Structure formats: structure tokens, C-alpha cells
Amino acid sequence: xxxxxxxxxxxxxGVLSAREELIPYSRDASHYDGELPAAVVLPRTSxxxxxxxxxxxxxxxxxxxxxxxxxxxGASIPVPGAVxxxxxxxxxxxxxxxxxxVAEVQAGVRIxxxxxxxxxxxxxxxxxxxxxxxxxxxxxxxxxAGGLRCVRYGTTKDWILGVEAVLMDGTxxxxxxxxLKSRIGYDLTSLLVGSEGTxxxxxxxxxxxxxxxxxxxxxxxxFSDIESLGRAVADVKAAGMEPLIAEYxxxxxxxxxxxxxxxxxAVCAPxxxxxxxxxxxxxxxxxxxxxxxxxxxxxxxxISSTTDRAELDTLYTARKxxxxxxxxxxxxxxxxxxxxxIVVPPSTLPAVLRSINSIVESEGIRVALFGHxxxxxxxxxxxxxxxxxxxxxxVEHFHSSIARVALEHGGSVSAExxxxxxxxxxxxxxxxxxxxxKALELMKxxxxxxxxxxxxxxxxxLH
Amino acid sequence: xxxxxxxxxxxxxGVLSAREELIPYSRDASHYDGELPAAVVLPRTSxxxxxxxxxxxxxxxxxxxxxxxxxxxGASIPVPGAVxxxxxxxxxxxxxxxxxxVAEVQAGVRIxxxxxxxxxxxxxxxxxxxxxxxxxxxxxxxxxAGGLRCVRYGTTKDWILGVEAVLMDGTxxxxxxxxLKSRIGYDLTSLLVGSEGTxxxxxxxxxxxxxxxxxxxxxxxxFSDIESLGRAVADVKAAGMEPLIAEYxxxxxxxxxxxxxxxxxAVCAPxxxxxxxxxxxxxxxxxxxxxxxxxxxxxxxxISSTTDRAELDTLYTARKxxxxxxxxxxxxxxxxxxxxxIVVPPSTLPAVLRSINSIVESEGIRVALFGHxxxxxxxxxxxxxxxxxxxxxxVEHFHSSIARVALEHGGSVSAExxxxxxxxxxxxxxxxxxxxxKALELMKxxxxxxxxxxxxxxxxxLH
Numbered sequence: 001x002x003x004x005x006x007x008x009x010x011x012x013x014g015v016l017s018a019r020e021e022l023i024p025y026s027r028d029a030s031h032y033d034g035e036l037p038a039a040v041v042l043p044r045t046s047x048x049x050x051x052x053x054x055x056x057x058x059x060x061x062x063x064x065x066x067x068x069x070x071x072x073x074g075a076s077i078p079v080p081g082a083v084x085x086x087x088x089x090x091x092x093x094x095x096x097x098x099x100x101x102v103a104e105v106q107a108g109v110r111i112x113x114x115x116x117x118x119x120x121x122x123x124x125x126x127x128x129x130x131x132x133x134x135x136x137x138x139x140x141x142x143x144x145a146g147g148l149r150c151v152r153y154g155t156t157k158d159w160i161l162g163v164e165a166v167l168m169d170g171t172x173x174x175x176x177x178x179x180l181k182s183r184i185g186y187d188l189t190s191l192l193v194g195s196e197g198t199x200x201x202x203x204x205x206x207x208x209x210x211x212x213x214x215x216x217x218x219x220x221x222x223f224s225d226i227e228s229l230g231r232a233v234a235d236v237k238a239a240g241m242e243p244l245i246a247e248y249x250x251x252x253x254x255x256x257x258x259x260x261x262x263x264x265x266a267v268c269a270p271x272x273x274x275x276x277x278x279x280x281x282x283x284x285x286x287x288x289x290x291x292x293x294x295x296x297x298x299x300x301x302x303i304s305s306t307t308d309r310a311e312l313d314t315l316y317t318a319r320k321x322x323x324x325x326x327x328x329x330x331x332x333x334x335x336x337x338x339x340x341x342i343v344v345p346p347s348t349l350p351a352v353l354r355s356i357n358s359i360v361e362s363e364g365i366r367v368a369l370f371g372h373x374x375x376x377x378x379x380x381x382x383x384x385x386x387x388x389x390x391x392x393x394x395v396e397h398f399h400s401s402i403a404r405v406a407l408e409h410g411g412s413v414s415a416e417x418x419x420x421x422x423x424x425x426x427x428x429x430x431x432x433x434x435x436x437x438k439a440l441e442l443m444k445x446x447x448x449x450x451x452x453x454x455x456x457x458x459x460x461x462l463h
Numbered sequence: 464x465x466x467x468x469x470x471x472x473x474x475x476x477g478v479l480s481a482r483e484e485l486i487p488y489s490r491d492a493s494h495y496d497g498e499l500p501a502a503v504v505l506p507r508t509s510x511x512x513x514x515x516x517x518x519x520x521x522x523x524x525x526x527x528x529x530x531x532x533x534x535x536x537g538a539s540i541p542v543p544g545a546v547x548x549x550x551x552x553x554x555x556x557x558x559x560x561x562x563x564x565v566a567e568v569q570a571g572v573r574i575x576x577x578x579x580x581x582x583x584x585x586x587x588x589x590x591x592x593x594x595x596x597x598x599x600x601x602x603x604x605x606x607x608a609g610g611l612r613c614v615r616y617g618t619t620k621d622w623i624l625g626v627e628a629v630l631m632d633g634t635x636x637x638x639x640x641x642x643l644k645s646r647i648g649y650d651l652t653s654l655l656v657g658s659e660g661t662x663x664x665x666x667x668x669x670x671x672x673x674x675x676x677x678x679x680x681x682x683x684x685x686f687s688d689i690e691s692l693g694r695a696v697a698d699v700k701a702a703g704m705e706p707l708i709a710e711y712x713x714x715x716x717x718x719x720x721x722x723x724x725x726x727x728x729a730v731c732a733p734x735x736x737x738x739x740x741x742x743x744x745x746x747x748x749x750x751x752x753x754x755x756x757x758x759x760x761x762x763x764x765x766i767s768s769t770t771d772r773a774e775l776d777t778l779y780t781a782r783k784x785x786x787x788x789x790x791x792x793x794x795x796x797x798x799x800x801x802x803x804x805i806v807v808p809p810s811t812l813p814a815v816l817r818s819i820n821s822i823v824e825s826e827g828i829r830v831a832l833f834g835h836x837x838x839x840x841x842x843x844x845x846x847x848x849x850x851x852x853x854x855x856x857x858v859e860h861f862h863s864s865i866a867r868v869a870l871e872h873g874g875s876v877s878a879e880x881x882x883x884x885x886x887x888x889x890x891x892x893x894x895x896x897x898x899x900x901k902a903l904e905l906m907k908x909x910x911x912x913x914x915x916x917x918x919x920x921x922x923x924x925l926h
Contacts, residue, residue, distance in 0.1 A: 097808065097810055098701050098703065099701045099810035100808040100810050101700065101809075122703045143646070146644055151643075154621060154643075155644055157650065167901070172898075173899040173901055173902050174897045174898075175899070175902060177873070177874075178808055178874075179806045179807065179808060179839055179873070180613065180614075180617075180806070180839060181609055181806050181839075181840055181875075181878040181879050182875035182878060183606070183607055183657055183875075183878060183879060183881050183882065184876070184877055184893055184894070185657075185882065185890055185902070185903065185906050186654060186657065186662075186924075187620065187656060187657050188906070190620065190650050190653030190654065191650060191653065191654055194649065199649075208617075210705065211703040211704070211705050234562045237561065237562045240561065240585045240674040241674070242673065242674050279742065279743060279746070280750075282743065282745035282746045282749070283742070283743035283745045283746055286743070343642045343644050343645060345560065345562070345565065345641055345642060346563050346564075347562035347563050375644055376563075376642055376644075377643075377644055410640070410641045411641075411642050412640055412642050412644075412647060414645065414646045415642070415645060415646060416646060417646070418646050427647055427648055430647055431647070434637045436636040436637045438630070438634050438636055439648070439651060442651060442912055443649045445909075445912030445913075446649055446912055448908075448912075449908030449909055449911075450905065461648055
């Protein structure tokens, strides 16, 4: 009880220690079972974050910072004896300036909450992972999260101008700043983006915002074979179109989306491609016509389009919830879903999608596929029975087979979900494949510079 | 002669050592006088880069990598005894894929050359510093260069997906990769962006490309006072417009631009704001009308607009050459131009521009002002006689006064030109101001991880 009472004196009213309070913090959205943390702290200020880290550093206690707990790779799973630091009480949008295209937010601000605030000003923060209802700014900085809009706007790293972060020794620092440009030495802001809580605890961020798209039209193009869909995406990009989103869903994912009861696809086909185009009202119908004829030439069997706002929003939300919807298709309580996250150059999509399909068929895996196809990001959602060791082995083999397909086509094993616990081996494999293993040594060196005692989120990203 | 003959055996036909050959490599585009390097090497492959670095590492010889030599802060000035490594022979565009929105280029490819190649495909690489005719991909990665298009497209860091880089010990590594997303551990690619050759030598890059804007219209809005111009920029941004470029020039810069003989402003006014708007043909005239009435309300005394391609290109090029044009206004051979590079939040522009003007008046400085005003970046071009120590002191005082103004308005001392030799003190001041000096210690730690002997571009960025 020493740690808990010490923490309570540092953070009165901000410590959880009862078993039932700790349970939710032992897990995240991945399939990993974690251990109960020693305690959970809920700081309200960076000063409090600093005090807790300083205390833990002195005692040699590991600390796992946590946002919405939506990691799909186990990045938020605590090691035994760790203190979990939830940033959820630091949920203030401190300022928004449309003139400056900047919002200053605390780490615990949820992405949807930020975007609701911005929408009233005609602005948005583009990174929009599927979990945006719960995911926080601090969380998506730490995972460099992606989402539906990356094909137009890039990933989280492109939208973070600066952060306030606290080192394990308690030092509070500002990296980057509030301006749209700044060149102030090495880019430590970008180094924290994607570092999964292993370098410092992000407490605040200056994020870049942008005016919302003008009018939006959506095309739904249905395909009977996956190779044609892959070809269509490559054709769209080759034609120079810059869609707002470009998503695909396979039949099983379409069913899962429909099972939420909020949306029904007009056509029953094995695959659908969603393409959102935006622009001024004057040009939108021309864009739709041009894209329609291109998609038809690329092999779409049926095409529909809409500009109806309610319909646009409903399917967007349903697509964002595709993973959660798929979870409902599990056959039993023991079933879990492992979600792959490969990314390949879009020009290789026809070949890559064909390869994945033939691996699925030959290995007899239960899998639903969807993805941010416009940037070549494919999520394979693999269902398996945790208790069945032979199924587990088959799944792991499948998972690494498609990772191999990605590498062989110039792609990567990890696009936007991060490394966490799940992809540490694949990460090594990718660097081995590129003969760049020394990069992992450099990362370890950087880890030692920031966190010499190795107490921040130990056992993640790097061995 | 030991070093030279050793290098010649490593790189036959790729070593310069005659005094007159070395002179150009002792300087860059800044006002610093450098020393002659021990030798200049011109590798053609990353294998050759590796061999030279390995040799120099063994001998303890410092190496300064160099692209177009267009640094304005002395980043390419060699220390005594250094080997300068010019990447200019590694100038191949290895591949361009419109489908993948990626170009793979060697470090020595010039920005204009890349963009000429891309233009034929309807694509472009957005970073476009004023020096793009000579600046290279490797160079702008190392400075995280900006330019006219940042207001829409961000800085270089947002466009670099991956690099091949060679460590001082000769290890060739790939960081990041060819895909539009990838999350493969800490973001070492972004860490190299802006590191000014102090961490590794970048030999190749995967850069993101984007479809060229559709139709473009330019507004020229003239102002009689600087505060109104600053207000107009804030108003444009508050209205949610996302211009392609938003530049301003003061009277002296306008004269310098006109002195090139390529362009003449229609109106004689103390200040002009250039605003490029883009979109489909159908909407462009509406955009122009809306922007014109807004600028009129914000105090523009006169407004003209054009969609004439030749006129658009001429002024764009002339504006990019503004700094070079200003150099011609020097009163004597001893005159040099120091170019400041502050950046502030656009909402503070009226106050900041007013402050700068009053400092200029009170200190009696010869200065021309222009900048990428849409992202708050102001370049003060300060003329002074290098031989006149009292003028030099006044200039240095002015330089740090406007840096102070930037800091006090939430801005930064350095937007896009980098630190080099010139801004090392200002960099420290900025971190002191933000009580974040420990960040500099972290940078030094990172430097030691990458380059433990401290041989890569010594004496730059960090003390």
C-alpha cells in the first residue's frame, strides 16, 4: 500500500486502487489480457503529471500513460507493477484560432469532441481514426493514428505543430510551437509522434486545423472481383483525382456494417468501393460524372452516388465502426479478432489483393477485409478461437504471410495502428528485410536519451 | 596530401583538391566567409558515400554534406580540415508513380528539375523554396525548407515518406518507406528532416507528390499601411479561405523585383499582398469576387486580379527571386544582407508588423521586408557594411529585437531557413524563453547516438 498512499498524497482524489476500478485499465481494445496495474492516477495538470513521474522515477516504478485505451496492438497494456496514468481528466480545448489554423488542446481531449467544437467554426482536425469517439489527441499522437481521411490529409504527424511533454524525471518541456512553421533544432515533436508513450508523456498539443471541405459527393462502386477493385483504385489515382476518402469493404464487412441497422447497401456484391469527392457546388456533378465513367471502365458492376448529408454521415460513421461491428460476428465468447494493418503502394493493389485472397482460401482462415484503400492500407480482421492452439498457429502464420506479401510489394507491416506488443516481431522482420536493423539500435539509443531508466511503457515497440 | 590521395583511391575521378576548385565549397548563400575544405568528394552512389564516411570516421576527419549550397544560415560552411561531400552527382529521379503519389529521387536532384518532370504528369512536389533552381531534395530535407506554398501544403517534413541515409560509420540504412503511411518504430525520417547534416548523410528519398492545382487566379491587393495588410491576412484566414500562396512585399522589395525587368506592379503602393486561389474553372470567378470584397473591407486601397498563365508564372518566379534581387541593391561590395526568418501566429500579424516597423524606424536600419505572410513567416532583409562595426552591432541588436517580438507573440525565431551558424544563439534563447532548455540536451544526446565522434557537420545547430 506504500505506493498508493504515496500517490494519494501527491494527487489527492486522483488515484484509483480498488481491484474493480483497476480492471478496465488492465486492457485495451486489442486481444491481449493484461495484468492489474499497481494503481491508476488521473492527473489534471502537467504539474501533477510531473510530480507523479518524478516520484515513480525515484522508486523505479514503470508508468504507462493512457488515453482512450483504444489501442489495437496492446500499446496500453500495463506491465506488472506499473502505474497507469490516464490523461482523461485533462480534456480541455484551451483555445481555437481559425486565423492561425491552430487549436491548443490537452492530451485527454477526444477526437470527436474536438471536431464537434471545430465544426461550428467551419474547421476540422483531419486525423480521424475509427475509434475517434473515445480516442484522444494524446493517444493518436502516440500512435500516429490514421483513419479514413489520410488519403487526402496524411497521418497525425502532419497535423501536430508542437507538444508539451513531461520526461520520466519530471521535466516539463515544450517541443515545437504554435506556429505553422518552426525550425528549432531536431524535430522532437515528430519523434514523440508514434512513440507509444515510451519517450515522454504528452500533456498538451498545438494541432493544425483546416477548413472543412465544401460540398461532398459519395460514389459507391460495386465490384464482383477484388482485382478489378484494386485496379479501379490505381486508375482513380492515376487520373490525378484526390478523393477525400477512398475505402473498400468486402462482403463480410458490408454485412457487419448493415447489422448495426443504420445503413443498408443498395446492391449485393462481393466488394464495394466508397469514394468521397469534394469541391465547390459548381463543379461537383462534373466530378461525379468523371469519376463514374472512370470506375465503370475499371470494371465496377454498379455505381450509385449521393450528396445527401444524412446518408453521407450515416455510412461514414458505420464504416468507422466496421471493426466494432465485426466483433459482433464472433461465434463464441472465446473468439477474438486480430486486426492486420499492412500498407502497400496503391499501384500494387491488384496483385496484393489477389495474393491475400489466395492465402485466405488456401489457409481456411475466417477473415473480413476492409481498408483505407486509397493509401494502400488493408486491414485483415482475423477471427479465431483463443483456446484453440492449432487455429491460433494458423492465424499467426496467415498474419505473417500477408505481412510478407506487403514487404515483397514495397509495403510495410504496420500502417497506422502502431507496434505495441503485437508487431514487435514483424517490426524486426521489416528492418531485417530492408537490411536496416541498425535503425532499431538507433531507436534504443534514443529511448535511453529520453528515459534512461527504461520506465516509460516498458516492453512496447522495442525489445 | 595523404587525405586527398586516400580519397582518390576510394573515389577515382570524384575528388577535387585544387585551391580554385575548393573555393566555391568554402561558402554558401549566407553572409559567412568559410575556410577552404581539405577536399571535396563527389560520390555517385550510396556505396561511395559509405566508403568515404567510413574512411573519414576512421581518421577522425569531419564531413560536411552539401547540396546546392543555398543555405542562408551558414549550414554548409565547412570547419577547417573538413571534407565537403557534394551530393550533386547523385541527381537521378529514379521513379515516379502517379498511382502511388510517390517519387523516388537521389539526394542531388534539384527541386525545379523534379517539378519539371512531375508537371508533365499533372503532379507536383509542393515544397518550393526561393532557391529551388539550385536547391536539392537532400538539401531541403536537411533544412526542412519552406517556401511559397507552405500556407496550403505545409513544410518539407510533410512530404518525405522515407529516406536512405548513411551514418558516419558507413552503415547504409533505410528509414520509413515508399508507402503513404508507415508506423515502423520511432520516426527517424522526420528526425533527419531539419537536422542540417549533423546526424547522417541523406542519399535518397521517397517523396510524396500531389496533383497540381486546377485553375489558378491571383489577386494583388495594395495597402497603404502595414497594419491593414496584416489585418487583411488574418481576415482571409478567419473567413476559412485556404489560399495556394499568400505573400507580401514591401515597397523596397517591390522595387527589387521590378529591377529584374521581368515584372512591373500596376500600382505604386507601400505594400502588396499576393493571394493565389485555386479550384475548378466553374468556381474561380466566384472565389475571386468573394476574396476581393473581403480584401476591400480589410482596407486594400486597390485590387487587381489575373488568371493569365504567363503573368502568374512571371510574378511567382520574380517573387521567388526576391532575395537575390535585393542583393543587387547593396550600396557597395562590402554590403551584405542578413535575412531574418521569424514566424508568428497570423492573428498577431497587425501587432507584430507594427512593432517591426517601429523598431526599423527607431534604429535606422536599412531593411526590406517580405514574407510568406499566410503562415506568419516574415523575412527581414537587413543590409549592412561588414566592415562597419557599429553598423554591425546595430544590425545584430535589430535582429535579436525582432526575434524577441516573435517570441513575445507566441512565435519562433526560425521558420524555414534553419539554424546553421547564424541562429544557434537565438535557438538557445527560444528554448530559454519557453523554459525548455533541456530539449537542447536531448538533441545533444540524439546527436551522440547517431554520430558519437561528432564528425558530421560539426559546430552547426547545437553548441
